Amino acid sequence: MRKQTWIRRRGRMFGFALAAASSFAGCSSGSSGGESAGRDDPGLQPAARQPSGRQGASESERRLSDAASGGFSTAVARSELREHALELLNELAFSELAEVRANAIEGLQSAPQRVEPIVRAGLADTNLGVRFVAAMTVGKLRLKNTVPLVRPLLHDSSSHVRAAAAYALARNGVQVDLTPISYMLTSGDIWERRQAAYVLGELGNASAIPMLKDAAKQSTTLPKLERKLFELHLSEALAKLGDSTALHTIRAALYTSSREDVESAVVAAQMVGELQDRDSVWQLVQLVEQTIDRPAGTPVQPGGERPNWPNPATAQYLQPKELRLAATTALAKMGYPDGLYVAEQYVSDPDPAVRAQVTFLYGAAGSAGGDRSLERLSALMRDESPQVRVAAASAVLRILGQG
Incomplete structure (x- = not known):
């Protein structure tokens, strides 16, 4: 699996990423003027505005260091950690890296009272991925005061951005023609089709179910991997709209x-x-726990007894770390945080994409991770990689809430 492709594919790995990142290489190209970023260097389009470089510790970092000298068990330490996460996301929202700008906007969704000014800047960003995430955020959070800035994006040079604008307007009670999204679903390129499926699922209108099913029938001519990923996006959209039978396709892809x-x-x-x-819980547990010498485990529910499970310190796991982390994060989202030890296995991994995934796991586990998770995330907010820093700060906000 190509690492860079995978990184972009789940650049949400927050919220819109499954669609945003997977659909157009995660904020890698495009501009409102119709120009494209270099295809050989995705995600590196410079922003129109650039922040000053990080030089030494900020005031919030110094306050955090003082408040957290004894850990994060006190309300003061947690408050300072949250404020530092907010400051960091505001800084990274003006990164030179489009992927980071988009992910900063997503991270700030956990603080609606702080995100709107950043969203407004994002709507005018030179990068199509950032504009897409900004417009989707207007819809998700129903930022009615920003709707006038979204309207012009209905005529954006990018079909992805036009779809996001239509979503934002519809979610804010504006009558809007959704026909272009339907056209994307059946007549666009593979990225446009995935994007259209995602947006239709987010809109929540069950009348789109027949259209999504028809699109699945028309996908047979696509290359194998593209078809499988497109069918996954269609199935997710169908499941969001109430068609539970679509879950079978998603579960099958776990094997x-x-x-x-x-x-x-x-x-x-x-x-x-x-x-x-x-x-899907048992399948996910298997993906996390399977080892080379034991490809199948004894059926147990997460949180229960685990007879003969491998020793995490010495086991040779069957599945790659990206898949183990994704499965563990999914379990944590469903209330099973037992797999937090997986985060500890990879928190110092040399690959920044893996370290970013670790932050998603900490964030999904929420308060179940206790002070240890907050300590880890505090350290990861100082990571050399901006992708890791933005993911860590976003996870802190998810754990500590709006405050």
């Missing part, structure tokens, strides 16, 4: 028979976590 299946299995694991599909 891996070759390395080529891992990418779709990661996406499927993230989907079942978002959809709270508890019938």
